[in-house]
Amino acid sequence: TMTVTGVLKTARLLRLLRVIRRIEQFAQYGVAVLLLLMVTFTLIGHWLACIFYAIANMERADLHARISWLDGLADTTKRPYFPNDTTSGPTIRSKYITALYFTFTSLTSIGFGNVAPNTNAEKIFSIFAMMLGSLLSAAIFGNVSSIMLRLYQGSDEYHENVQSIKEFIAFHQIPKTLANRLQESFQHSWTYTNGIDMNNVLKGFPDCLQADICLHLNRNLLNNCSAFKGASPGCLRALSLKFKSTHAPPADTLVHPGDIITAIYFIARGSIEILKDDIVMAILGKDDIFGEDIKNSIGVGKSMYSVRALSYCDINKIELHDFKEILQTYPEFSETFKQQFQVTFNLRKVSI
Numbered sequence: 648t649m650t651v652t653g654v655l656k657t658a659r660l661l662r663l664l665r666v667i668r669r670i671e672q673f674a675q676y677g678v679a680v681l682l683l684l685m686v687t688f689t690l691i692g693h694w695l696a697c698i699f700y701a702i703a704n705m706e707r708a709d710l711h712a713r714i715s716w717l718d719g720l721a722d723t724t725k726r727p728y729f730p731n732d733t734t735s736g737p738t739i740r741s742k743y744i745t746a747l748y749f750t751f752t753s754l755t756s757i758g759f760g761n762v763a764p765n766t767n768a769e770k771i772f773s774i775f776a777m778m779l780g781s782l783l784s785a786a787i788f789g790n791v792s793s794i795m796l797r798l799y800q801g802s803d804e805y806h807e808n809v810q811s812i813k814e815f816i817a818f819h820q821i822p823k824t825l826a827n828r829l830q831e832s833f834q835h836s837w838t839y840t841n842g843i844d845m846n847n848v849l850k851g852f853p854d855c856l857q858a859d860i861c862l863h864l865n866r867n868l869l870n871n872c873s874a875f876k877g878a879s880p881g882c883l884r885a886l887s888l889k890f891k892s893t894h895a896p897p898a899d900t901l902v903h904p905g906d907i908i909t910a911i912y913f914i915a916r917g918s919i920e921i922l923k924d925d926i927v928m929a930i931l932g933k934d935d936i937f938g939e940d941i942k943n944s945i946g947v948g949k950s951m952y953s954v955r956a957l958s959y960c961d962i963n964k965i966e967l968h969d970f971k972e973i974l975q976t977y978p979e980f981s982e983t984f985k986q987q988f989q990v991t992f993n994l995r996k997v998s999i
Contacts, residue, residue, distance in 0.1 A: 684787045691783065692754055695776055696746035702768050714765040720745055754780035805837060828899060835896045835959060845892075861887035868913050868963050871934050877983035882973065889969040895956040902954040907947060908994055910964040911938040917960030921992055922953045928992075930957070935991040941970055942985050948995040 703717045707728070720737050721727050729735040737745075749762040753776040764773040812833055816826045845864075849857045862869075865887045869875045875883065892915075895901055901912075901919065918932045931937060939948045974981040 681791060684791060688754070688783060688787055691779075692747060692750045695750040695754070695779075696743065699750055699769070699772060700742055700746040702772055703766075706766055706768060710766070716745070716749070716762055716765060716769065717742065719762075750776055753777050754783060756780055756784070808833065808837075831896045832899065836894050839894050839961070858884040858888055861890070865890050865963065868915065872913070872936075874984050874988035877987070878980045879977065882977045882980045885973050885976070886965070889965050889973065890963045891965070893962050893964060895960045895962065897956055897958055899956045900953055901956065901962070902950050902952070902994060904950055904953050906950045908939045908950055908967070910966050911936065911941060911970065911990070913963045915961040915963055917956065917958045919954055919956050919960060921994075922955065923951065928952060931991055936989070937992040937994060938964075938990065939967065939995050940990045940993045941967060942988065950994040952994050954994070
């Protein structure tokens with residue numbers, strides 16, 4: 648039985664249309680979107696099946712001839728309708744499944760013909776269902792193809808890069824140890840970024856928006872380091888644009904003895920060890936800083952130590968010349984910074 652109240656409650660499901668409008672925003676969740684599209688298609692088929700049954704049920708009592716699809720179903724199932732007996736005829740399950748079967752064949756434009764509309768109202772409804780089906784096929788299944796393409800696009804790009812690295816290793820006859828480091832570094836970087844190059848993504852945006860995004864990405868670094876607390880908003884935006892992120896797998900050597908020190912490094916995640924002649928001089932972790940002490944930086948500095956990752960590390964670095972340029976641009980920040988900035992380990996200075 649159908650009531651007006653029930654129909655009105657069903658109308659609440661129209662709220663799902665709000666979700667459909669946001670499909671593009673969640674397109675990266677490919678499997679979830681596919682399930683959502685299939686549920687939406689099924690829900691529309693359910694609504695149409697209820698309408699198709701309601702039309703036949705209301706018309707059947709006034710028909711002079713037994714031409715409704717309900718009468719055809721009654722003959723097929725050997726459960727005829729009897730006058731003044733509301734319980735006669737096919738079961739509710741049989742009627743619903745048959746109506747749902749008809750609407751799905753109409754929506755998908757298959758139409759086997761074993762369940763067919765016979766009355767004018769049923770035919771008009773069928774025309775509407777077929778028109779709606781063509782629109783749904785274009786809207787929903789068009790999205791399905793694009794989502795499937797996105798799902799495999801990242802995998803294809805990953806395998807292409809892996810193959811390029813293997814060809815590079817073979818062509819240049821890279822030693823096995825170095826080749827393993829190269830492959831492991833790529834795999835770690837891909838896992839961390841999912842193949843997204845943030846520098847290329849940011850290039851397409853205005854400078855002011857790039858600064859806002861970089862400020863958000865580096866917010867933990869700027870908040871955790873006390874030396875940056877006295878910086879003005881403009882200074883922080885300028886600093887955030889200069890920071891670059893690097894990722895290192897375990898046992899990867901970041902700095903070798905004799906390397907020119909060109910940057911200051913801020914550890915965001917993981918731990919590193921600093922060695923001199925294979926002797927561990929220090930172990931640094933999150934929020935520690937290593938490199939050169941910019942307060943006493945004179946000329947070109949060379950590292951006296953090697954720096955090696957102990958675990959998977961995320962490190963933010965800023966080039967010394969960029970840092971010095973910002974300090975010159977913001978002299979009011981320079982004085983406060985030099986008073987509070989402390990390098991955890993100075994690679995240029997020999998520790999005794």
